[in-house]
Amino acid sequence: MINLELPKKLQMAQNMSHQLASTVFRPIARKYDKIEHCDTPQELIPIGQMLKSMGMSSETGGKDSSSDSVKNGANMMQVLATGEMSWGCIGLMLSIPGLGLGNAAIQAVGTPEQKKKFGGLHCAMAITEPGCGSDSAAVKTSAVLDGDEWVLNGEKIFATAASRGDAVVVWATLDKHKGKAAIKSFVVEQGTPGMSIVRCEDKMGLRVSDTAAILFSDCRIPKDNILGSPEIADTAEARKKAFGGVMQTFDNTRPPVGAMAYGVARAALEITKDLLLKEGVELNYDRTINNSSALQAEMYRMEAELEAARLLILKAAWMADNKQPNSKQASMCKAKAGRVGNKITLKCVELCGSLGYGEELLVEKFARDSKILDIFEGTQQIQQLIIARNVLGKSSSELK
Template sequence: MINLELPQKLQMAQKMSHQLAHAVFRPIARKYDKIEHCDTPEELIPVGAMLKNVGMSSQRTSSEGSAGVSEISNGANMMQVLATAELSWGCVGLMLSIPGLGLGNAAIQAVGTPQQKQKFGQLHCAMAITEPGCGSDSAAVQTTARLQGDNWILNGEKIFATAAQRGDAVVVWATLDRGKGKAAIKSFVVEKGTPGMEVVRCEDKMGLRVSDTAAIVFTDCKIPKDNILGSAEIADTAEARKKAFGGVMQTFDNTRPPVAAMAYGVARAALEITRELLEKEGVVFDYGKSLYNGSALQAEIYRLEAELEASRLLILKAAWMADNNQPNSKEASMCKAKAGRVGNRITLKCVELCGSLGYGEAELLEKLARDSKILDIFEGTQQIQQLIIARHVLGKSSSELK
């Protein structure tokens, strides 16, 4: 029998995250939506310290529980998607602004050595992949890294780097040899204040306005040789190249389920607000009746709720697989594609159904709709996710199916 209930320890973490979102995030969500390029919100500093301690505790528990090879576990990945969904229900922009919980931290946890995890694990690490000429095709990175003595020298430009201004460090994707394609793509940790790294601007955005999104330029930026994540060797066979780039791309297998959870949390918040507003106007939701025995408005809400639930189950599956050391690249893309698309549809439909209340600032619906759009784009667009899924289903390589 399949048991889809969450263990008690995860239910407690989920409840605590919801309480934090309700008590801290929701009351200040509109305030910080109107303030762009501010410093880290002061309300988030103690939150970051608290969650960092919780994360360290859960990692210890997860590592202790992994001693038995056959043991089935719900660990750090499951806890992360559950907490992310609840915090995003409060405000996804504030959630992304919590000190110490950057996307770069996920990269370090995915491919970093124990020494690197210890050295950089307590920092707030941003992620820098996208470039002016390189978006969804991560293998087209043009930023270069060359070894000079005991240091790497980085040159290039990165855009749309989340938390790059406020963060303590940036995980940068760069190529060791532009002529060798994705096999030469590596990731490097560059700490804030390193000479040659300059944050040149912060972007004005439609959504996630409290979360800083920056452009960075690297000019002969010198970092220690040990700051590379993974091996510095460039694979010389097709199979080795595939394995090497797969290690770099494993970062996305870890981060796509949490991004899907963000989309789920935002969509759930919009749907709950919409239900409350409709119920105040006398709309009754009766789940004992057939979908076709109610009004068109009721049927629309039921369909949106079903789509949201499908997203949730896909997210949980991808996280569970990661916790149990099962390859989850296809499932990570499936949950990201589904939740990103559904999140957009639900938030926009909620604005539509609530009319002037949905479009105005008296409620958070218009903000949720603005925030949701990027969640279908970053960490891989809808089209990229579908391409990855198709490759897995059809057994095709990236060169065979583009």
């Protein structure tokens, strides 16, 4: 059973992450929001080295005191740390060397040897293609085995940290005619001949975090760089299981994306509360919502929505740490947090008036940053579809 009281080890990690967000991220957030397509901010390099030395990207965490069989491990630590650092600046958090989305894929499905080899690298993730967005099964980038090497050909877009990372985890198909079962993920290290960064995108939010397009042209990588089995399943049940292993990456990465939305929404809400307090608007939790002003009631509703998102995030992370299937819960927390995170930040801009819309405060930046969190790692609509399939017991072919 999940224990909502965090053990001391996780509290320490949470407090350290908040201190990092407060003392490092917040002071430079506006500076790097105005500088797009820069190299990795120098302020983040020692942070990446520190987190790596602490094992923040590995299976760490400690156990819940209620039972030796109940774990609070890497997933719980990640959502707590991510939420706190996103309170400072999501773009800077995503730019920390060594904390890429590709690292989550390696931890989810990599062999012990692959985790040892690639775990210390900063690994980006490349899934989306010009003709393949929300439907991950429509990947067209190909991988063909030639002797002891895989040969990759195709194009990827919207790959976070791909131009700065040490490697990219690339989704490719072994056979375009065999659908989901033939889709595998491969680790391609930077500098590999045949892999080139085509461009970095101009964006509304997360401006300090690079988002790149990548071209693979007869890109050769070692045979052992495939994550998971190279075999293509030959039965319906085996195909489902094989693609499920690839998709397990999302079950690990969606709770942290939910934590990003929670962190940025909490940041905007706290700034708004402080500003309202200076204007004499104080929240009184002794009164019912019907006996409060419209402004107070709006704040109470946003706080309630944010707390609901937080609890869903903790549940999904806890299930992942305890090896429980969490596909539905991962989508639930991502959908809830992504939606309310964007709603709250926009409402805070509105409540803060001209101060919220201007650059004196970070509220307008938080609003811009929050929008992508309801889109990447699966849109709001895709999350609701996954949840519906789980609730109704339908397959992807039965419910589209």
